[in-house]
Amino acid sequence: MNRILIVEDEVAIARLIEMSLMRAGYQCEMVHDGLQAADKIEQTDYDLVLLDIMLPGLDGYELLEYLRPMDTSVIFITAKGTLGDRVKGLNLGADDYIVKPFEVEELIARVESVLRRAGKGGAKLQAFDVIMDTVARSVKQNGLGVALTPREFDLLEQLMRNRGAALYRDVLFNRVWGGEMDSDTRTLDLHIQRLRKKLNWHNHIKTVYKVGYMLEKE
């Protein structure tokens, strides 16, 4: 499990990021100003730091200077979205640059990609006896490959990324197939059933009444 530090003075956003990352299976801590962040970085070895630039105490650029000698990836999260700001951030050695307003999906994708590039995992999702490699797009159960169609793969990825949360049917459909779901379509339910069968996960993938589907936690 990767340890991530969130440095963001806006509590609302910090908690949003924390909530989303924890659901995606990361271990998170958050601080709201630069000085606290420096203390935390000193005490703990993080895999990744999400840095706001405009911070009370020390600003993000100063913290980055401080972080650079360490083996810690850094992603800037900021409202400063001009090209000059991006270039400055990346030149200073940040691994990525996310401009507000961002969507949670995008944030998680970028966190994963940065961790993967740093060789700290990120490409693999695990649930029960199944390991999914999101880069190779392959799924293995107990070390044996499972053949999934692309849609099945995407659907499984959504479930594995949001373990423990009941996903709404229309959102799931939208994320996997794109577009609006017709009210009477059975496509989603058919794919869920096929997944349950292929993985023998009849108990793990739960149907939540009037909501949708959920992959239960271990």
Add this chain to the structure above:
Amino acid sequence: MKFAQKLSCTIILLVAASFSVGGFLLVWGNFNDSLDEAEAQAERWHLMQCYAMESEVLTRMAQGTEITDENMRSYMESLPAYESESLATMNFIRLMTDESEVYSAFTSDTWADWFPLRGGDTAYELRQADDRCYLLLQNQVNTPVKTYYMQSVNDVTSVFDARDQQLWRLWQMEAVTLVLCAGAAVVLSNRLTKPLKTLSKASTRIAQGEYDVRTELDTGDEVGLVSRNFDAMAEAVQKNVDELALSVRQREDFMGAFSHELKTPMTAIIGYADTLRSMQVSPEQQRMAAGYIFSEAKRVESLSRKLLMLMGLSEQKAELEPVPLEQIFRAVYVALAPVSGRIKLCFQKSPGVVVLADKDLLTDLVYNLMHNALKAEPKDQRIYALWRQEKNRICVTVADKGRGIPADQLGRITEPFYMVDKSRARRQGGSGMGLALCSEIARLHGTTLTFESKEGKGTSVSFWLELQTSEGADGK
């Protein structure tokens, strides 16, 4: 050619010309005088010889002695040697008859050729030979026996020598003078043109963008004046450029702050809403998400309202009308009392004080300032609204003994979105727009906000209002 070089050359030429002309005139005058003198001397001597001879002839005739050429020659030979005077150093004499030479003291044969054998009464001529100058004189000496011609050659070379020497000295002096003068001219012209060089350098540097360059030449002449005017111009240019840069920076800051203020709540709203619409989360998380969506949306709403108000104010012209100050204070009290908690609101009594103001805007202004004072958490649990009269104006002051504003940030607090302590401001529901609005309202009332603050001691904000004059009151 540079101006300094031109100036040097002109000075040198002028000095050389005037020195040469003056010197030449002087030498020439001297020479003329000397020559005249020498001529006069020679002539005097010559004539003396003539008269002496005439009187000798007459004396001899009276004694009955016969006048012959022989006698005359012996007479001439008996004459004492000429004692030279200063100028015409040597005189040589010859006596002639119409036919032949009677006596000659000439030392050169050519001299004799110079004279006309029989001329008029007097001959007078300057001749040169062998680098020497001679004055030739000839006079008739009439005796009852025959006519003699007295001829003399007077060496006046010394006069010319003196002239040549003077000229030589003049050239020497001129050469020395010119060298000195050239040195002085170069130094002088360099000194004179140095301010111009300074000006030229300064203007080049300004053209290259160094707007803080000044010449500051205090020469006390026209160049000094040009320098002063130049500096004034540079000052004006710098001021304009600075203002321009400031306004660009302010606009960039404003846009940056605005987008930050807008993007931050938008990120939270979109993020939480996305979570809520995607999945069923725990009831606590649901409540948290909904709570943040609500509060962040309120923040955007309040921000847009204040921004619109600010934009409206900057275009609007306030219509000022008489308003009793008491009424404003009361309105502020009513609005502020529910949120003031334990802090006491102290308004100075103001019976009969009527100010010229836009009632709603002024209420907003005082409300905002007092609300800020509340948020400064005054130690004595009191905030004050005070006023004092000065002629036909009053100064309204809102004061607190709260945490104060750091001195280095006092200048920026009226900028839109500027917050001294962002996280505290956020907690207290601020958006950084309050003082920007206040200063805009103050501007509409023809005044500005004056801040006095000490960190840890408190803050007071003052502005001036026009009082309703008695004539105005009569008119209503």
